[in-house]
Amino acid sequence: MTDALLLDVRNVSVSFDGFRAINALSLALKAGEMRAIVGPNGAGKTTMMDIITGKTRPDSGTVTFKGHDLTRLDEPVIARLGIGRKFQKPTVFEALTVTENLLLSLKGIRSPFSVLFARESVQERQRLAELLSLIRLENMADFRAGDMSHGQKQWLEIGMLMGQEPDLLLVDEPVAGMTDAETMATADLLREINKTRSVVVVEHDMDFVRALDVPVTVLHEGSVLAEGTLDEVSADPRVIEVYLGR
Numbered sequence: 723m724t725d726a727l728l729l730d731v732r733n734v735s736v737s738f739d740g741f742r743a744i745n746a747l748s749l750a751l752k753a754g755e756m757r758a759i760v761g762p763n764g765a766g767k768t769t770m771m772d773i774i775t776g777k778t779r780p781d782s783g784t785v786t787f788k789g790h791d792l793t794r795l796d797e798p799v800i801a802r803l804g805i806g807r808k809f810q811k812p813t814v815f816e817a818l819t820v821t822e823n824l825l826l827s828l829k830g831i832r833s834p835f836s837v838l839f840a841r842e843s844v845q846e847r848q849r850l851a852e853l854l855s856l857i858r859l860e861n862m863a864d865f866r867a868g869d870m871s872h873g874q875k876q877w878l879e880i881g882m883l884m885g886q887e888p889d890l891l892l893v894d895e896p897v898a899g900m901t902d903a904e905t906m907a908t909a910d911l912l913r914e915i916n917k918t919r920s921v922v923v924v925e926h927d928m929d930f931v932r933a934l935d936v937p938v939t940v941l942h943e944g945s946v947l948a949e950g951t952l953d954e955v956s957a958d959p960r961v962i963e964v965y966l967g968r
């Protein structure tokens with residue numbers, strides 16, 4: 723039933739200089755769902771995220787989120803509607819502490835000046851504690867973000883996105899460059915987040931996708947090639963062909 727959908731990408735196409743990067747792509751996400759998107763290089767994963775977040779306008783098709791047609795809205799409006807996007811590289815404020823970074827992200831209440839010079843409210847302190855616990859950086863609250871590991875920066879940025887309280891979190895290759903332990907911790911983190919938010923995660927790392935244990939959509943040449951559990955799509959001859967057959 724369409725009403726139960728949080729995000730409904732329908733029959734979307736976009737071409738760049740005559741090359742069809744997204745080709746009649748349809749993807750539906752129910753509220754509360756987490757979906758993993760996989761696919762070979764150039765399959766259209768990033769372009770799909772760009773279309774959902776308003777960075778790229780599709781040539782045709784519709785993208786509906788909470789009843790709004792996203793193809794008519796620009797990036798800041800879409801973000802305020804409740805879509806948070808985590809790009810592949812961490813973009814935290816390196817000179818600020820973990821706490822200061824999180825404070826800056828809290829929905830609606832903070833200016834950079836007040837983060838540095840004003841005391842936080844009881845409500846902010848409580849939200850901060852929740853976010854620090856979620857991203858498991860309680861012991862590093864006063865560390866400079868620039869002094870942390872790559873994985874810790876990624877978790878901090880995910881915490882900052884959660885500070886905005888999005889309904890849907892889009893996460894692009896979060897575990898690239900992480901250790902195995904960090905990769906598994908990131909799967910736990912996203913599963914925890916998925917208890918209260920919907921999540922779409924693009925990732926090449928199949929151990930990570932397996933640990934997520936969520937439905938998988940395989941993209942190829944800008945379209946959905948297969949959908950199902952990781953075991954189902956991995957056994958699909960068409961999927962094997964696009965990953966191994968060239």
Ligand SMILES: Nc1ncnc2c1ncn2[C@@H]1O[C@H](COP(=O)(O)OP(=O)(O)OP(=O)(O)O)[C@@H](O)[C@H]1O
Nearest residue numbers: 738739742743761762763764765766767768769770
């Ligand atoms: N702005 C653009 N101009 C021209 N071509 C583009 C543009 N953006 C994407 N493309 C092309 O569209 C196709 C899909 O690219 P996209 O980055 O979405 O794939 P991807 O699945 O995210 O790949 P990867 O796994 O390598 O990140 C590629 O062939 C890419 O070269």
